[in-house]
Amino acid sequence: MLALVVTLTVVVVLLMVLVAGLLRSHADILRALHALGVGVGDPAGRPGATGAPSGPTPVTIGPPLPPERRSTTAPAVAGVTPGGDARALAVSGVERYTLLAFLSSGCSTCQGLWRAFASPGTLALPEGVRLVVVTKGPELEIAGEVAAKAPPGLQVVMSTEAWSDYEVPGSPFFVLVDGAAGRRVGEGVANHFHQVADLIRRAMVDARGPVEHTASTTHLDGPARESANDAALIRAGILPGDPSLYPRSLEDVFQGTAVRGAGGSPYQGTGR
Amino acid sequence: MATVEAHGIRARLPEGFDAHIFRRSTIGDERSYAVAHFATFPIPADTGDFGGGAVTLMRPSDIFAVLFEYGPESLGKKLFAERGMPRALQASDFRPTVLRRGLQGQAGTQWFFTESGRPFTFYAVLGAYSRRAVLVPKVNSLLSSLTVASAAATAGGGSTASPWN
Numbered sequence: 326m327l328a329l330v331v332t333l334t335v336v337v338v339l340l341m342v343l344v345a346g347l348l349r350s351h352a353d354i355l356r357a358l359h360a361l362g363v364g365v366g367d368p369a370g371r372p373g374a375t376g377a378p379s380g381p382t383p384v385t386i387g388p389p390l391p392p393e394r395r396s397t398t399a400p401a402v403a404g405v406t407p408g409g410d411a412r413a414l415a416v417s418g419v420e421r422y423t424l425l426a427f428l429s430s431g432c433s434t435c436q437g438l439w440r441a442f443a444s445p446g447t448l449a450l451p452e453g454v455r456l457v458v459v460t461k462g463p464e465l466e467i468a469g470e471v472a473a474k475a476p477p478g479l480q481v482v483m484s485t486e487a488w489s490d491y492e493v494p495g496s497p498f499f500v501l502v503d504g505a506a507g508r509r510v511g512e513g514v515a516n517h518f519h520q521v522a523d524l525i526r527r528a529m530v531d532a533r534g535p536v537e538h539t540a541s542t543t544h545l546d547g548p549a550r551e552s553a554n555d556a557a558l559i560r561a562g563i564l565p566g567d568p569s570l571y572p573r574s575l576e577d578v579f580q581g582t583a584v585r586g587a588g589g590s591p592y593q594g595t596g597r
Numbered sequence: 598m599a600t601v602e603a604h605g606i607r608a609r610l611p612e613g614f615d616a617h618i619f620r621r622s623t624i625g626d627e628r629s630y631a632v633a634h635f636a637t638f639p640i641p642a643d644t645g646d647f648g649g650g651a652v653t654l655m656r657p658s659d660i661f662a663v664l665f666e667y668g669p670e671s672l673g674k675k676l677f678a679e680r681g682m683p684r685a686l687q688a689s690d691f692r693p694t695v696l697r698r699g700l701q702g703q704a705g706t707q708w709f710f711t712e713s714g715r716p717f718t719f720y721a722v723l724g725a726y727s728r729r730a731v732l733v734p735k736v737n738s739l740l741s742s743l744t745v746a747s748a749a750a751t752a753g754g755g756s757t758a759s760p761w762n
Contacts, residue, residue: 400599401598401599401610401612402599403599403600403601403610403616405603406619408619409603410603410617410618410619410620411601411602411603411604411616411617411618411619412601412616412617412618413599413600413601413608413610413614413615413616413617414615414639415599415610415612415613415614415615415637417612417613418612418613419613419637419638455639477642478642480639480642
Protein backbone atom coordinates (compact mmCIF):
# COMPACT_ATOMS: atom_id res chain seq x y z
CA MET A 326 0.00 0.00 0.00
CA LEU A 327 2.80 2.37 0.94
CA ALA A 328 4.65 1.51 -2.24
CA LEU A 329 1.55 2.37 -4.30
CA VAL A 330 1.22 5.76 -2.64
CA VAL A 331 4.88 6.54 -3.19
CA THR A 332 4.66 5.50 -6.83
CA LEU A 333 1.58 7.62 -7.45
CA THR A 334 3.23 10.60 -5.76
CA VAL A 335 6.28 10.29 -7.96
CA VAL A 336 4.12 10.03 -11.07
CA VAL A 337 2.14 13.12 -10.10
CA VAL A 338 5.32 15.10 -9.46
CA LEU A 339 6.74 14.05 -12.80
CA LEU A 340 3.54 15.06 -14.56
CA MET A 341 3.63 18.45 -12.84
CA VAL A 342 7.19 18.99 -14.00
CA LEU A 343 6.17 17.99 -17.53
CA VAL A 344 3.22 20.42 -17.56
CA ALA A 345 5.38 23.24 -16.20
CA GLY A 346 7.92 22.61 -18.93
CA LEU A 347 5.27 22.66 -21.62
CA LEU A 348 3.82 25.92 -20.34
CA ARG A 349 7.24 27.54 -20.27
CA SER A 350 7.96 26.35 -23.79
CA HIS A 351 4.64 27.78 -24.95
CA ALA A 352 5.49 31.12 -23.37
CA ASP A 353 8.85 31.18 -25.13
CA ILE A 354 7.18 30.49 -28.46
CA LEU A 355 4.65 33.28 -27.96
CA ARG A 356 7.41 35.67 -26.97
CA ALA A 357 9.38 34.83 -30.10
CA LEU A 358 6.32 35.28 -32.32
CA HIS A 359 5.60 38.64 -30.72
CA ALA A 360 9.15 39.76 -31.39
CA LEU A 361 8.61 38.88 -35.05
CA GLY A 362 5.52 41.07 -35.12
CA VAL A 363 3.05 38.21 -35.21
CA GLY A 364 0.83 38.94 -32.26
CA VAL A 365 -2.34 37.46 -30.88
CA GLY A 366 -5.40 39.69 -31.12
CA ASP A 367 -5.66 43.12 -32.74
CA PRO A 368 -2.22 44.74 -32.87
CA ALA A 369 -3.81 48.18 -33.14
CA GLY A 370 -5.60 47.64 -29.83
CA ARG A 371 -2.70 46.13 -27.91
CA PRO A 372 -2.61 47.85 -24.49
CA GLY A 373 0.55 49.65 -23.56
CA ALA A 374 1.70 49.96 -27.14
CA THR A 375 3.68 53.18 -27.42
CA GLY A 376 3.08 55.45 -30.39
CA ALA A 377 0.36 53.18 -31.69
CA PRO A 378 -2.68 55.26 -32.56
CA SER A 379 -6.11 53.75 -32.65
CA GLY A 380 -7.57 52.68 -35.99
CA PRO A 381 -6.80 50.03 -38.58
CA THR A 382 -3.23 49.21 -39.47
CA PRO A 383 -1.96 50.21 -42.91
CA VAL A 384 -2.08 47.79 -45.81
CA THR A 385 1.45 46.67 -46.62
CA ILE A 386 3.34 45.36 -49.61
CA GLY A 387 6.73 43.77 -49.89
CA PRO A 388 8.67 42.11 -47.08
CA PRO A 389 7.45 42.49 -43.48
CA LEU A 390 8.32 45.83 -41.93
CA PRO A 391 10.09 46.07 -38.58
CA PRO A 392 7.56 45.63 -35.75
CA GLU A 393 8.68 48.83 -34.03
CA ARG A 394 7.15 50.80 -36.92
CA ARG A 395 3.71 51.40 -35.43
CA SER A 396 2.87 55.00 -36.24
CA THR A 397 0.21 55.89 -38.79
CA THR A 398 0.69 59.62 -38.47
CA ALA A 399 0.99 61.62 -41.68
CA PRO A 400 2.84 64.92 -41.18
CA ALA A 401 3.22 67.43 -43.96
CA VAL A 402 6.22 67.08 -46.24
CA ALA A 403 8.47 70.14 -46.28
CA GLY A 404 11.83 70.56 -47.91
CA VAL A 405 13.38 71.96 -51.07
CA THR A 406 13.00 71.22 -54.74
CA PRO A 407 16.04 70.01 -56.71
CA GLY A 408 16.21 73.56 -58.05
CA GLY A 409 16.54 75.00 -54.54
CA ASP A 410 13.05 76.39 -54.02
CA ALA A 411 11.30 75.82 -50.71
CA ARG A 412 8.32 73.45 -50.95
CA ALA A 413 5.74 72.18 -48.49
CA LEU A 414 2.96 69.76 -49.33
CA ALA A 415 -0.15 69.14 -47.26
CA VAL A 416 -1.01 65.45 -46.98
CA SER A 417 -3.46 65.64 -44.06
CA GLY A 418 -6.52 67.81 -43.77
CA VAL A 419 -7.13 67.54 -47.49
CA GLU A 420 -9.72 65.64 -49.47
CA ARG A 421 -7.35 63.46 -51.45
CA TYR A 422 -4.92 60.61 -51.17
CA THR A 423 -1.20 61.28 -51.46
CA LEU A 424 1.24 58.63 -52.62
CA LEU A 425 4.70 59.39 -51.26
CA ALA A 426 7.45 57.65 -53.19
CA PHE A 427 10.69 57.67 -51.22
CA LEU A 428 13.44 57.28 -53.81
CA SER A 429 17.08 58.12 -54.16
CA SER A 430 19.19 59.08 -57.14
CA GLY A 431 21.69 56.30 -56.60
CA CYS A 432 19.58 53.26 -55.76
CA SER A 433 19.55 50.81 -58.67
CA THR A 434 16.01 49.61 -58.00
CA CYS A 435 14.78 53.19 -58.09
CA GLN A 436 15.91 53.73 -61.69
CA GLY A 437 12.97 51.82 -63.14
CA LEU A 438 10.59 53.80 -60.97
CA TRP A 439 12.09 57.13 -62.04
CA ARG A 440 11.58 56.02 -65.65
CA ALA A 441 8.01 54.92 -64.96
CA PHE A 442 7.20 58.33 -63.50
CA ALA A 443 8.28 59.92 -66.79
CA SER A 444 5.09 58.49 -68.30
CA PRO A 445 2.39 59.45 -65.82
CA GLY A 446 -0.34 58.36 -68.20
CA THR A 447 0.80 54.75 -67.92
CA LEU A 448 0.74 54.71 -64.13
CA ALA A 449 -3.08 54.44 -63.98
CA LEU A 450 -3.24 56.21 -60.65
CA PRO A 451 -6.82 56.42 -59.38
CA GLU A 452 -8.37 59.85 -59.61
CA GLY A 453 -7.71 61.88 -56.55
CA VAL A 454 -4.31 60.35 -55.79
CA ARG A 455 -1.43 62.79 -55.81
CA LEU A 456 2.04 61.41 -56.51
CA VAL A 457 5.00 63.03 -54.76
CA VAL A 458 8.59 61.80 -54.87
CA VAL A 459 10.57 62.44 -51.71
CA THR A 460 14.34 62.10 -51.64
CA LYS A 461 16.66 62.88 -48.79
CA GLY A 462 17.72 66.49 -48.39
CA PRO A 463 20.56 68.20 -50.28
CA GLU A 464 22.91 67.46 -47.40
CA LEU A 465 22.60 63.74 -48.22
CA GLU A 466 21.57 63.72 -51.86
CA ILE A 467 23.01 65.35 -54.95
CA ALA A 468 20.37 67.83 -56.08
CA GLY A 469 21.69 67.89 -59.63
CA GLU A 470 21.31 64.15 -60.02
CA VAL A 471 17.81 64.22 -58.57
CA ALA A 472 16.92 67.00 -60.97
CA ALA A 473 18.29 64.98 -63.88
CA LYS A 474 16.13 62.00 -62.97
CA ALA A 475 12.93 63.90 -62.20
CA PRO A 476 10.76 64.22 -65.31
CA PRO A 477 8.95 67.51 -65.96
CA GLY A 478 5.75 67.89 -64.00
CA LEU A 479 6.70 65.36 -61.32
CA GLN A 480 6.54 66.84 -57.85
CA VAL A 481 9.85 66.17 -56.10
CA VAL A 482 10.74 67.32 -52.61
CA MET A 483 14.14 66.80 -51.01
CA SER A 484 13.59 66.33 -47.29
CA THR A 485 15.57 64.22 -44.86
CA GLU A 486 13.06 65.16 -42.18
CA ALA A 487 10.27 63.50 -44.15
CA TRP A 488 12.26 60.25 -44.30
CA SER A 489 12.49 60.39 -40.52
CA ASP A 490 8.84 61.37 -40.04
CA TYR A 491 7.67 58.42 -42.13
CA GLU A 492 10.20 55.98 -40.67
CA VAL A 493 11.47 55.09 -44.12
CA PRO A 494 13.70 52.02 -43.89
CA GLY A 495 15.28 52.53 -47.32
CA SER A 496 14.53 53.25 -50.94
CA PRO A 497 12.38 52.55 -52.80
CA PHE A 498 9.58 52.83 -50.26
CA PHE A 499 5.98 53.93 -50.69
CA VAL A 500 3.44 55.42 -48.32
CA LEU A 501 -0.20 56.11 -49.14
CA VAL A 502 -1.84 58.78 -47.01
CA ASP A 503 -5.58 59.29 -46.67
CA GLY A 504 -5.77 63.07 -46.43
CA ALA A 505 -9.31 63.14 -45.07
CA ALA A 506 -8.49 60.68 -42.28
CA GLY A 507 -5.06 62.22 -41.74
CA ARG A 508 -3.21 58.93 -41.53
CA ARG A 509 -1.21 56.37 -43.49
CA VAL A 510 -3.35 53.65 -45.01
CA GLY A 511 -0.73 51.76 -46.98
CA GLU A 512 3.02 51.39 -47.09
CA GLY A 513 5.79 49.09 -48.14
CA VAL A 514 8.57 48.24 -50.54
CA ALA A 515 7.93 47.81 -54.25
CA ASN A 516 10.31 47.32 -57.15
CA HIS A 517 7.73 47.90 -59.86
CA PHE A 518 4.92 50.39 -60.00
CA HIS A 519 2.23 47.78 -60.66
CA GLN A 520 2.88 46.54 -57.12
CA VAL A 521 2.24 50.04 -55.88
CA ALA A 522 -0.96 50.29 -57.89
CA ASP A 523 -2.16 47.13 -56.15
CA LEU A 524 -1.29 48.65 -52.79
CA ILE A 525 -3.33 51.74 -53.60
CA ARG A 526 -6.35 49.71 -54.67
CA ARG A 527 -6.27 47.51 -51.56
CA ALA A 528 -5.67 50.40 -49.21
CA MET A 529 -8.46 52.52 -50.67
CA VAL A 530 -10.93 49.63 -50.49
CA ASP A 531 -9.77 48.88 -46.95
CA ALA A 532 -10.16 52.51 -45.94
CA ARG A 533 -13.65 52.79 -47.40
CA GLY A 534 -14.81 49.64 -45.63
CA PRO A 535 -16.78 46.69 -47.07
CA VAL A 536 -19.64 47.26 -49.49
CA GLU A 537 -22.53 45.78 -47.50
CA HIS A 538 -24.89 45.12 -50.38
CA THR A 539 -22.57 42.88 -52.34
CA ALA A 540 -21.79 39.73 -50.41
CA SER A 541 -19.13 38.58 -52.84
CA THR A 542 -17.02 41.69 -52.44
CA THR A 543 -17.06 41.40 -48.66
CA HIS A 544 -16.06 37.76 -48.87
CA LEU A 545 -18.85 36.81 -46.48
CA ASP A 546 -19.82 33.24 -45.97
CA GLY A 547 -22.48 31.22 -44.20
CA PRO A 548 -25.18 33.04 -42.23
CA ALA A 549 -23.52 36.43 -42.74
CA ARG A 550 -23.62 36.03 -46.51
CA GLU A 551 -27.25 34.93 -46.37
CA SER A 552 -28.18 37.95 -44.27
CA ALA A 553 -26.36 40.30 -46.64
CA ASN A 554 -28.15 38.79 -49.64
CA ASP A 555 -31.50 39.06 -47.90
CA ALA A 556 -30.86 42.70 -47.13
CA ALA A 557 -29.95 43.39 -50.77
CA LEU A 558 -33.11 41.72 -52.05
CA ILE A 559 -35.30 43.62 -49.63
CA ARG A 560 -33.72 46.92 -50.69
CA ALA A 561 -34.54 45.97 -54.28
CA GLY A 562 -38.14 45.45 -53.32
CA ILE A 563 -38.06 41.66 -53.51
CA LEU A 564 -39.72 40.35 -50.37
CA PRO A 565 -40.00 36.75 -49.17
CA GLY A 566 -42.52 34.88 -51.31
CA ASP A 567 -42.00 37.11 -54.34
CA PRO A 568 -42.82 35.07 -57.51
CA SER A 569 -39.46 36.06 -59.06
CA LEU A 570 -37.79 33.93 -56.46
CA TYR A 571 -39.58 30.79 -57.73
CA PRO A 572 -39.09 30.57 -61.53
CA ARG A 573 -41.02 27.76 -63.18
CA SER A 574 -39.13 27.79 -66.46
CA LEU A 575 -36.10 29.26 -68.10
CA GLU A 576 -38.41 31.80 -69.69
CA ASP A 577 -39.06 33.18 -66.20
CA VAL A 578 -35.35 33.66 -65.70
CA PHE A 579 -34.31 34.90 -69.14
CA GLN A 580 -37.36 36.94 -70.03
CA GLY A 581 -37.21 38.38 -73.53
CA THR A 582 -33.72 37.12 -74.18
CA ALA A 583 -34.35 33.50 -75.12
CA VAL A 584 -34.28 32.82 -78.87
CA ARG A 585 -35.45 29.44 -80.04
CA GLY A 586 -33.67 27.76 -82.93
CA ALA A 587 -34.94 24.99 -85.16
CA GLY A 588 -34.35 22.43 -82.48
CA GLY A 589 -36.36 24.42 -80.01
CA SER A 590 -33.41 25.17 -77.72
CA PRO A 591 -33.31 28.76 -76.54
CA TYR A 592 -29.50 28.74 -76.74
CA GLN A 593 -29.02 28.15 -80.45
CA GLY A 594 -28.83 31.78 -81.39
CA THR A 595 -30.71 33.02 -84.41
CA GLY A 596 -31.71 29.60 -85.74
CA ARG A 597 -34.34 29.79 -88.50
CA MET B 598 2.48 71.96 -38.92
CA ALA B 599 5.14 72.20 -41.59
CA THR B 600 7.60 75.07 -41.67
CA VAL B 601 9.02 76.23 -44.96
CA GLU B 602 11.57 78.99 -45.44
CA ALA B 603 13.47 80.54 -48.31
CA HIS B 604 14.65 83.98 -49.42
CA GLY B 605 13.87 85.45 -46.02
CA ILE B 606 10.23 84.36 -46.04
CA ARG B 607 9.23 81.85 -43.40
CA ALA B 608 5.85 80.22 -43.04
CA ARG B 609 4.62 77.91 -40.33
CA LEU B 610 1.82 76.55 -42.45
CA PRO B 611 -1.69 75.91 -41.19
CA GLU B 612 -2.97 72.41 -41.91
CA GLY B 613 -4.06 71.83 -45.47
CA PHE B 614 -1.79 74.41 -47.13
CA ASP B 615 0.81 73.76 -49.79
CA ALA B 616 3.61 76.32 -50.18
CA HIS B 617 6.21 77.18 -52.78
CA ILE B 618 8.80 79.91 -52.14
CA PHE B 619 11.13 80.71 -55.00
CA ARG B 620 12.82 83.24 -57.21
CA ARG B 621 12.37 83.29 -60.97
CA SER B 622 15.45 82.63 -63.03
CA THR B 623 16.83 85.71 -64.74
CA ILE B 624 18.45 86.56 -68.03
CA GLY B 625 21.16 89.13 -68.45
CA ASP B 626 20.76 92.11 -66.12
CA GLU B 627 17.31 91.11 -64.91
CA ARG B 628 16.76 90.96 -61.17
CA SER B 629 14.16 88.78 -59.58
CA TYR B 630 12.89 88.75 -56.03
CA ALA B 631 11.08 86.37 -53.76
CA VAL B 632 7.70 84.96 -54.66
CA ALA B 633 5.75 82.83 -52.19
CA HIS B 634 2.69 80.85 -53.23
CA PHE B 635 0.31 79.29 -50.74
CA ALA B 636 -2.72 77.17 -51.62
CA THR B 637 -5.13 74.63 -50.23
CA PHE B 638 -4.70 72.55 -53.35
CA PRO B 639 -1.61 71.24 -55.21
CA ILE B 640 0.23 74.20 -56.72
CA PRO B 641 1.24 73.50 -60.34
CA ALA B 642 4.93 73.87 -61.03
CA ASP B 643 4.39 76.45 -63.76
CA THR B 644 2.06 78.74 -61.82
CA GLY B 645 2.28 82.39 -62.78
CA ASP B 646 3.36 84.97 -60.22
CA PHE B 647 -0.21 85.93 -59.37
CA GLY B 648 -1.81 82.53 -59.78
CA GLY B 649 -2.05 82.09 -63.51
CA GLY B 650 -2.50 78.38 -64.15
CA ALA B 651 -3.57 77.76 -60.57
CA VAL B 652 -6.71 79.80 -59.92
CA THR B 653 -8.52 77.91 -62.67
CA LEU B 654 -8.02 74.73 -60.62
CA MET B 655 -9.66 76.11 -57.50
CA ARG B 656 -12.71 74.55 -55.97
CA PRO B 657 -15.17 76.68 -54.01
CA SER B 658 -13.49 75.67 -50.74
CA ASP B 659 -9.97 76.58 -51.90
CA ILE B 660 -7.66 79.48 -51.18
CA PHE B 661 -4.72 80.75 -53.21
CA ALA B 662 -2.39 83.45 -51.89
CA VAL B 663 0.77 85.17 -53.09
CA LEU B 664 3.39 87.15 -51.23
CA PHE B 665 5.30 88.93 -53.99
CA GLU B 666 8.41 91.01 -53.42
CA TYR B 667 9.26 94.09 -55.50
CA GLY B 668 12.71 95.51 -56.05
CA PRO B 669 14.37 97.96 -53.63
CA GLU B 670 13.63 100.79 -56.07
CA SER B 671 10.01 100.56 -54.87
CA LEU B 672 10.96 101.46 -51.32
CA GLY B 673 9.72 104.83 -50.22
CA LYS B 674 7.04 105.02 -52.88
CA LYS B 675 3.54 105.94 -51.79
CA LEU B 676 2.12 102.58 -52.90
CA PHE B 677 4.27 100.82 -50.29
CA ALA B 678 3.82 103.37 -47.53
CA GLU B 679 1.92 100.99 -45.27
CA ARG B 680 4.27 99.50 -42.69
CA GLY B 681 3.72 95.84 -42.00
CA MET B 682 1.78 93.00 -43.58
CA PRO B 683 -1.98 92.79 -42.89
CA ARG B 684 -2.62 90.10 -40.30
CA ALA B 685 -6.39 90.09 -39.80
CA LEU B 686 -8.51 90.55 -42.89
CA GLN B 687 -12.27 90.90 -42.88
CA ALA B 688 -14.72 89.16 -45.15
CA SER B 689 -15.59 92.57 -46.55
CA ASP B 690 -11.98 92.96 -47.74
CA PHE B 691 -12.62 90.37 -50.43
CA ARG B 692 -14.49 91.41 -53.57
CA PRO B 693 -15.30 89.69 -56.85
CA THR B 694 -13.87 92.68 -58.70
CA VAL B 695 -10.42 92.37 -57.18
CA LEU B 696 -9.16 89.51 -59.28
CA ARG B 697 -6.28 89.22 -61.69
CA ARG B 698 -8.42 86.85 -63.66
CA GLY B 699 -12.14 87.33 -63.25
CA LEU B 700 -13.35 83.79 -62.71
CA GLN B 701 -17.00 83.64 -61.79
CA GLY B 702 -17.72 83.01 -58.16
CA GLN B 703 -14.23 83.85 -56.91
CA ALA B 704 -13.19 86.87 -54.88
CA GLY B 705 -9.87 88.52 -54.19
CA THR B 706 -8.03 91.02 -52.08
CA GLN B 707 -4.69 92.79 -52.57
CA TRP B 708 -2.50 94.80 -50.20
CA PHE B 709 0.75 96.70 -50.72
CA PHE B 710 3.13 97.30 -47.82
CA THR B 711 6.70 97.29 -46.61
CA GLU B 712 7.72 94.51 -44.28
CA SER B 713 11.18 94.32 -42.68
CA GLY B 714 12.36 96.99 -45.09
CA ARG B 715 11.21 95.06 -48.15
CA PRO B 716 8.34 96.08 -50.49
CA PHE B 717 5.67 93.43 -50.96
CA THR B 718 2.19 92.82 -52.18
CA PHE B 719 -0.13 90.21 -50.70
CA TYR B 720 -2.81 88.90 -53.06
CA ALA B 721 -5.33 86.25 -52.06
CA VAL B 722 -8.14 84.55 -53.95
CA LEU B 723 -11.10 82.72 -52.46
CA GLY B 724 -12.58 79.86 -54.45
CA ALA B 725 -16.09 81.10 -53.69
CA TYR B 726 -17.11 84.59 -52.63
CA SER B 727 -20.17 83.04 -51.02
CA ARG B 728 -17.92 81.11 -48.62
CA ARG B 729 -15.86 84.10 -47.49
CA ALA B 730 -17.07 83.82 -43.91
CA VAL B 731 -15.48 80.37 -43.68
CA LEU B 732 -12.43 80.98 -45.86
CA VAL B 733 -11.20 84.36 -44.59
CA PRO B 734 -10.26 82.96 -41.13
CA LYS B 735 -8.04 80.43 -42.93
CA VAL B 736 -6.38 83.26 -44.84
CA ASN B 737 -5.78 85.01 -41.52
CA SER B 738 -4.25 81.82 -40.10
CA LEU B 739 -1.86 81.84 -43.02
CA LEU B 740 -1.04 85.54 -42.56
CA SER B 741 -0.33 85.07 -38.88
CA SER B 742 2.12 82.29 -39.74
CA LEU B 743 4.29 84.42 -42.05
CA THR B 744 7.49 86.16 -41.03
CA VAL B 745 9.83 88.14 -43.26
CA ALA B 746 13.51 88.73 -42.61
CA SER B 747 15.24 91.91 -43.65
CA ALA B 748 17.00 92.10 -46.98
CA ALA B 749 20.37 92.22 -45.24
CA ALA B 750 19.65 89.02 -43.35
CA THR B 751 18.43 87.39 -46.54
CA ALA B 752 21.51 88.35 -48.52
CA GLY B 753 23.70 86.54 -46.07
CA GLY B 754 21.42 83.52 -45.90
CA GLY B 755 22.75 80.00 -46.38
CA SER B 756 22.38 78.08 -49.56
CA THR B 757 20.23 75.00 -49.72
CA ALA B 758 22.36 73.53 -52.44
CA SER B 759 24.29 70.37 -51.86
CA PRO B 760 27.96 70.90 -50.98
CA TRP B 761 28.80 68.65 -53.94
CA ASN B 762 27.23 71.10 -56.40
